[in-house]
Amino acid sequence: MISFIVPLHNHLQQTQEMLSSLLTSLPVGLDFEVILVDDASKDATPKWLSRLRHPRMRTLINSQNLGYAATNNRAVDVACGEILCLLNNDLIFSPGWLEPMLHLLLDSEVNIGLVGNVQRRVADGEIDHAGIKINLKAQFEHIQSTPTDTYYAFLPWVTGACMLLRRDFFLSLGGFDTRYNNGCEDIDLCFKVREAGKAVVIAYESVIRHHVSLSRGVNSLQNERNSCLLFARWRDEIKKLLTQAWLTQLTTDAAEQPWLDGVLAENFIRTPHAASLMLAENRLTIQDQRWAFLLRQKTVHEDLEKRFAVSGVSHETNGESRLTERKVCLSFRNCKAMGNFNLCGRVLSTLPMETLDVVIDCNGLHSKHFKVKRGVSFNLGMDQPLVLSCESNVFQVTFDLRKADTASSVLLDYVVIDGYRLQL
Incomplete structure (x- = not known):
C-alpha cells in the first residue's frame, strides 16, 4: 500500500484540484490511502474536510499550526502504507507520473532511499x-x-513537494526535523538519507505541475533561520559539495568568470584543488557572518577601525585624503570574510x-x-x-596615473565593508 500524505494550510x-487530479492519475488497481x-487553515478547508467522505481518505485536524515537519510526521505515524508519497497541496497530476518513481524505489539493484521528480x-x-x-x-x-539521455540521476537533494520513500526508513531517520519551520526540512531529510548510506534520485520521466510555494508563502527571516540551522547541522558535507562545485567550475570554464565579481589570478587558478577549498570556505564564512x-x-x-591600516594617502587639514602614490594599500587584521567591499572617493577635474x-586587488588572488x-x-x-x-588581508588599489604628480587629483573618502564605514 502507498500512503499519500498531504498537509493543508x-x-x-x-x-x-490537486486531489481530483491525484485520484484520476493513479494506476488502476493500486492499493493506496x-x-x-x-494545519490550522483559516479558510473553508476545515469545513470542507468535515464533510469529505471517501473510502480511501482519512483526515487529521491540527488544533494549532504545527508547521510542515510536525504535520507530516503526525500523518506518517498513523499511515498504513509501506511506502509514503509526501505531497504538497498545490500540485496537479497527470496519468503516468507515479510509475517511474515507484519503479526506481522498488529497484533492488539500486540502493535508493528517496525519489523525487520533475515539476513544471x-x-x-x-x-x-529537476x-x-x-x-x-x-x-x-x-x-x-x-538531460535527454537518462531516465534518472543521483542527486544530493530533491524538494519535498513530491517525494517517495519507505515508511520504515522515514521513521528510522527520525522523520522530518521539527526544529525547521516551513523550510529546509526536505533538504535536511535528503542529507539524512545519504548519511544512512542510501541514494537520493530524481525520476525524469515523472513530471507534475506545481503552483510553487502557494500554501505557505514566504517569510524571509524565517527562511534565514532555517538556512542557518541547516548549514550548522551539515556544514562539513555542504563544504565538500561546494568545494566540488568550485573545482568543476575552475577546471572546465576558468577563463570565463561571470559567476565571480571580478577575476581570479591565473596562478591561483593553476592550483584548482587548493583554490576550490579556499573559495568554498570563504563563501561559507560570508554566510555565517551574515x-x-x-x-x-x-x-x-x-x-574594524582598530584593525585597519592604510598607506599611499595624505591626510589634509580639511579632512580630505589625497593620493600620494599610484597604489593605495588597505590592510585588515583578523577579518575572516566580507560580503562587500566599497571604496568611495572623487576624481577632480x-x-x-x-x-x-583603477584596479582593486584582494590578496593577490x-x-x-x-x-x-x-x-x-x-x-x-x-x-x-x-x-x-588569516592574520591579515590586503587590498591593493592601483590607479593608472601617467604622471606621479597627478596623484593629488584623486581624493579618497572612505571604505565601506558590509555597510560598516571606515574613514580614510
Missing part, C-alpha cells in the same frame, strides 16, 4: 524543479533543466585624462577593473572579495 480550491492533514510551474509550464544544487555562493537553488548579523544582531566588523583606470570619469565621485565595489581566514 488554506487554498481550498488548489487542494480540491490519502491522508489529509489540516502551473503559470508558464517551465521547469521549476533537483536541487548548491551554487557557487553557497546558496541552494533548483535545477531547471533535464546570519550572525541578521539573526543575532552580532556585528562582526564593529571594531584637474586630472589630465578623461578617464582613470581576486581583482576587479574599473573606469572612472574625470570630475565625478566614485563608488568602486567588489562583491564577495576573496578574504581569507
Whole structure:
C-alpha cells in the first residue's frame, strides 16, 4: 500500500484540484490511502474536510499550526502504507507520473532511499524543479533543466513537494526535523538519507505541475533561520559539495568568470584543488557572518577601525585624503570574510585624462577593473572579495596615473565593508 500524505494550510480550491487530479492519475488497481492533514487553515478547508467522505481518505485536524515537519510526521505515524508519497497541496497530476518513481524505489539493484521528480510551474509550464544544487555562493537553488539521455540521476537533494520513500526508513531517520519551520526540512531529510548510506534520485520521466510555494508563502527571516540551522547541522558535507562545485567550475570554464565579481589570478587558478577549498570556505564564512548579523544582531566588523591600516594617502587639514602614490594599500587584521567591499572617493577635474583606470586587488588572488570619469565621485565595489581566514588581508588599489604628480587629483573618502564605514 502507498500512503499519500498531504498537509493543508488554506487554498481550498488548489487542494480540491490537486486531489481530483491525484485520484484520476493513479494506476488502476493500486492499493493506496490519502491522508489529509489540516494545519490550522483559516479558510473553508476545515469545513470542507468535515464533510469529505471517501473510502480511501482519512483526515487529521491540527488544533494549532504545527508547521510542515510536525504535520507530516503526525500523518506518517498513523499511515498504513509501506511506502509514503509526501505531497504538497498545490500540485496537479497527470496519468503516468507515479510509475517511474515507484519503479526506481522498488529497484533492488539500486540502493535508493528517496525519489523525487520533475515539476513544471502551473503559470508558464517551465521547469521549476529537476533537483536541487548548491551554487557557487553557497546558496541552494533548483535545477531547471533535464538531460535527454537518462531516465534518472543521483542527486544530493530533491524538494519535498513530491517525494517517495519507505515508511520504515522515514521513521528510522527520525522523520522530518521539527526544529525547521516551513523550510529546509526536505533538504535536511535528503542529507539524512545519504548519511544512512542510501541514494537520493530524481525520476525524469515523472513530471507534475506545481503552483510553487502557494500554501505557505514566504517569510524571509524565517527562511534565514532555517538556512542557518541547516548549514550548522551539515556544514562539513555542504563544504565538500561546494568545494566540488568550485573545482568543476575552475577546471572546465576558468577563463570565463561571470559567476565571480571580478577575476581570479591565473596562478591561483593553476592550483584548482587548493583554490576550490579556499573559495568554498570563504563563501561559507560570508554566510555565517551574515546570519550572525541578521539573526543575532552580532556585528562582526564593529571594531574594524582598530584593525585597519592604510598607506599611499595624505591626510589634509580639511579632512580630505589625497593620493600620494599610484597604489593605495588597505590592510585588515583578523577579518575572516566580507560580503562587500566599497571604496568611495572623487576624481577632480584637474586630472589630465578623461578617464582613470583603477584596479582593486584582494590578496593577490581576486581583482576587479574599473573606469572612472574625470570630475565625478566614485563608488568602486567588489562583491564577495576573496578574504581569507588569516592574520591579515590586503587590498591593493592601483590607479593608472601617467604622471606621479597627478596623484593629488584623486581624493579618497572612505571604505565601506558590509555597510560598516571606515574613514580614510
